[in-house]
Amino acid sequence: MPSIAAVAAQLYAEGCPVLLPDTCILLDIIRATYRCLGGCVQRASELLSMVTSVPPLCRLILPSLVPGEWNANASNVRDEVRRHLTKIADQARHFHDACHVLGIPLGFGRPAYASAGLADRLFDLSKQLLDNALILDPDTGCTTRGVGRVVAKAPPSKQGGEVKDCVIVEECLELTRQLRALGFTKKCIFCTSNLDDYGGPAGGLHPSLAADFAAAGLGFTANLPWAVHEVRT
Numbered sequence: 001m002p003s004i005a006a007v008a009a010q011l012y013a014e015g016c017p018v019l020l021p022d023t024c025i026l027l028d029i030i031r032a033t034y035r036c037l038g039g040c041v042q043r044a045s046e047l048l049s050m051v052t053s054v055p056p057l058c059r060l061i062l063p064s065l066v067p068g069e070w071n072a073n074a075s076n077v078r079d080e081v082r083r084h085l086t087k088i089a090d091q092a093r094h095f096h097d098a099c100h101v102l103g104i105p106l107g108f109g110r111p112a113y114a115s116a117g118l119a120d121r122l123f124d125l126s127k128q129l130l131d132n133a134l135i136l137d138p139d140t141g142c143t144t145r146g147v148g149r150v151v152a153k154a155p156p157s158k159q160g161g162e163v164k165d166c167v168i169v170e171e172c173l174e175l176t177r178q179l180r181a182l183g184f185t186k187k188c189i190f191c192t193s194n195l196d197d198y199g200g201p202a203g204g205l206h207p208s209l210a211a212d213f214a215a216a217g218l219g220f221t222a223n224l225p226w227a228v229h230e231v232r233t
Helices: 004-014 023-030 040-052 066-102 118-131 140-152 163-182 207-216 224-232
Strands: 018-021 059-062 188-191 219-221
Touching: 004 059, 004 163, 018 023, 018 163, 018 224, 023 040, 023 066, 023 118, 023 224, 040 059, 040 118, 040 224, 066 118, 140 163, 163 188, 163 207, 188 224, 207 219, 219 224
Parallel strands: 018 059, 018 188, 188 219
Antiparallel strands: none
């Protein structure tokens, strides 16, 4: 994994927008249909095309902890989606059975959601984005500042926990600061759907994080469709 400074130099040379998602955004792709995350799969597919084009239209940058978190959770999320698809297929079966008994004509057949292979395809799409991202090397300064957030109970740590979230946000802030110092003018967008930890009491990004993001020149988004829109405009 390259250092933050090395990634900053590469991004400055390439000159395309930068998207920095946390782990939950990549996992949201797998559970998009289960959680009714409208537009998530479409935008994830578009993002993959953007990051794999030559030259890239966007660079996907992952903080150092994200791949390990993804590997620890992605298979379980896929299994969760499989169970969901089996459940709605069972519900559809009961629906069709009841309609048959009551003589209600239907203009459509019985669905087979679980056999469509959707969970595996969503898993693969998320994994492709992971595989086509630049992954930051752990940074001692960012880790120290992340632990400092935990000690101070500063967002995204609210109860003296969430060390990983704090390190992730510090790496994203540091990369953006280094890019801006080089003269980088393209968008840098952070993305998380974890508003329990990142959000403020009045909604949106917590005020202290909003100040940190603004000072670094880092944008904030709370879902993947919003993030992809930002890097495309």
